[in-house]
Amino acid sequence: MLQLRNITFSCRDPERLAEFWGALLDYEVAAAGDSWLATDPRGEGTRLLFNRMEKSETIEVPIHLDVNVPDREMELNRILELGGRLVETRSDSIGNFSETWTVMRDPEGNGFCIQTPPKTQHRYIGNVTFSCAEPRQLGAFWAEALGWPEEEPEEGFMQQLRDAGVDERELSGFYVTRPPGGGRPRFLFQRREKSRPASYPMHLDFRTDDREAEVERLERIGAAVVETKEGASLTFTILRDPDGNPFCVG
Amino acid sequence: MVRLQHFTFSCDDPGRVSEFWAALLGYERTAAGSSWLATDPQGEDVTLLFNKMPKSQTLEVPIHLDINVPDREAALDRVLQLGGSLVVTKSFEIGALGDSTTIMRDPEGNGFCLEDPPNTERAHIWNVTFACAEPRELGRFWAFALGWLDEDIDESIFQIFRDAGVGEPDISGFHLVKAPDGGRPRFYFQRREKSRPESYPMHLDLATDDREAEVERLVRAGASVVETKQGTNVTFTILRDPEGNPFCVG
Numbered sequence: 001m002l003q004l005r006n007i008t009f010s011c012r013d014p015e016r017l018a019e020f021w022g023a024l025l026d027y028e029v030a031a032a033g034d035s036w037l038a039t040d041p042r043g044e045g046t047r048l049l050f051n052r053m054e055k056s057e058t059i060e061v062p063i064h065l066d067v068n069v070p071d072r073e074m075e076l077n078r079i080l081e082l083g084g085r086l087v088e089t090r091s092d093s094i095g096n097f098s099e100t101w102t103v104m105r106d107p108e109g110n111g112f113c114i115q116t117p118p119k120t121q122h123r124y125i126g127n128v129t130f131s132c133a134e135p136r137q138l139g140a141f142w143a144e145a146l147g148w149p150e151e152e153p154e155e156g157f158m159q160q161l162r163d164a165g166v167d168e169r170e171l172s173g174f175y176v177t178r179p180p181g182g183g184r185p186r187f188l189f190q191r192r193e194k195s196r197p198a199s200y201p202m203h204l205d206f207r208t209d210d211r212e213a214e215v216e217r218l219e220r221i222g223a224a225v226v227e228t229k230e231g232a233s234l235t236f237t238i239l240r241d242p243d244g245n246p247f248c249v250g
Numbered sequence: 251m252v253r254l255q256h257f258t259f260s261c262d263d264p265g266r267v268s269e270f271w272a273a274l275l276g277y278e279r280t281a282a283g284s285s286w287l288a289t290d291p292q293g294e295d296v297t298l299l300f301n302k303m304p305k306s307q308t309l310e311v312p313i314h315l316d317i318n319v320p321d322r323e324a325a326l327d328r329v330l331q332l333g334g335s336l337v338v339t340k341s342f343e344i345g346a347l348g349d350s351t352t353i354m355r356d357p358e359g360n361g362f363c364l365e366d367p368p369n370t371e372r373a374h375i376w377n378v379t380f381a382c383a384e385p386r387e388l389g390r391f392w393a394f395a396l397g398w399l400d401e402d403i404d405e406s407i408f409q410i411f412r413d414a415g416v417g418e419p420d421i422s423g424f425h426l427v428k429a430p431d432g433g434r435p436r437f438y439f440q441r442r443e444k445s446r447p448e449s450y451p452m453h454l455d456l457a458t459d460d461r462e463a464e465v466e467r468l469v470r471a472g473a474s475v476v477e478t479k480q481g482t483n484v485t486f487t488i489l490r491d492p493e494g495n496p497f498c499v500g
Contacts, residue, residue, distance in 0.1 A: 059441070193443060
């Protein structure tokens with residue numbers, strides 16, 4: 001099985017970006033060779049890794065982070081002071097259901113969302129979000145890859161959507177899987193296509209006890225191997241999920 | 251130059267889809283062989299053509315219509331009664347600017363948007379909207395093709411964006427072109443990537459006095475030719491714009 005090791009950013013200026021995300025999430029940042037790491041001092045949140053690496057200049061990419069914060073409005077201003085930029089504040093409503101979030105960019109243009117679900121005490125990464133054509137299919141791949149269960153929407157919620165006149169096809173427009181026991185981050189899949197750049201500015205790094213067996217298993221469920229590389233301290237394989245999103249297993 | 255002749259839907263059931271759109275827009279319907287036409291009795295707005303044609307089942311495609319209505323909430327209910335369905339009502343806010351749009355689908359799943367700007371007296375097609383990677387470049391191609399003009403955006407809007415913390419490239423994330431006489435519809439280009447299906451469920455039909463010369467001119471401007479076909483009473487060429495959106499010139 002895979003364990004999420006890092007969320008990795010390809011950067012022009014790893015130190016600058018590590019500082020931004022460190023301040024945003026209350027993480028501690030430290031240099032690691034040419035790269036930078038940002039780590040949660042509470043030991044809860046996923047570690048972020050910042051590598052100096054080529055990336056496509058595309059700004060609409062199929063993967064982003066949703067950050068939960070205690071106060072969205074206040075956070076918007078704080079992020080602008082940290083060197084982030086605003087895209088827009090969005091609200092979606094369907095019948096009586098509604099939610100609001102703010103789309104922002106980090107100093108190198110990576111999009112992310114901030115939102116304030118009830119009882120948010122501190123800042124943390126709530127979701128790794130994948131934009132895709134078929135959320136249920138891609139979500140099922142990742143649930144199997146990670147050994148995570150699907151977080152099924154409550155039937156009452158689905159009924160609320162139907163009552164508001166929502167098309168049946170929209171009801172398969174999202175999928176959520178999360179670590180057993182309610183761990184974080186969740187992986188959220190939503191039907192919203194984006195461009196697929198040659199070099200993604202963000203990807204996920206996974207750890208496993210048996211890389212070769214794991215790569216074989218992932219290929220069987222729909223992943224494709226790009227190449228296997230010898231890193232400084234470990235061998236890792238770059239793969240693509242069934243929608244072409246790159247990830248590493250080492 | 252080319253003129254906008256029809257906005258064309260590929261349908262499983264042209265009769266059913268044309269009924270829906272005619273009722274929504276107050277258009278008149280006429281059969282034309284196995285196709286249906288829906289025309290504005292006031293002669294102001296673009297004619298819709300409904301052909302029985304295979305199409306990809308993709309829901310999120312890079313082209314849609316924005317419909318202005320006197321009352322968005324009332325129109326939402328009416329669309330549901332006519333056999334359409336709801337996706338979501340979406341609001342955005344950037345500093346002092348804000349707006350709400352309801353996204354809906356016609357009976358065959360074609361997405362469209364409802365808005366109710368002030369002084370809208372009747373339902374009409376306001377924008378043909380292209381979701382694209384490069385709004386300015388694609389907008390300029392279409393302005394060139396149609397002999398239309400860029401619509402100047404009030405500088406004060408950009409200032410509101412900047413003051414709210416919006417940076418490049420989001421500030422240049424949209425572009426508008428319209429006919430010199432200010433007629434409808436406008437073409438609206440927004441940076442928002444979608445999937446590019448094999449067979450688009452919607453496309454533009456353009457008329458011209460000299461098809462061959464016009465095709466040559468459009469290819470020089472960045473279009474590519476798919477094929478030339480002999481219709482029942484007209485020869486037409488299928489092309490793709492620089493971002494791959496299909497259109498016909500006949």
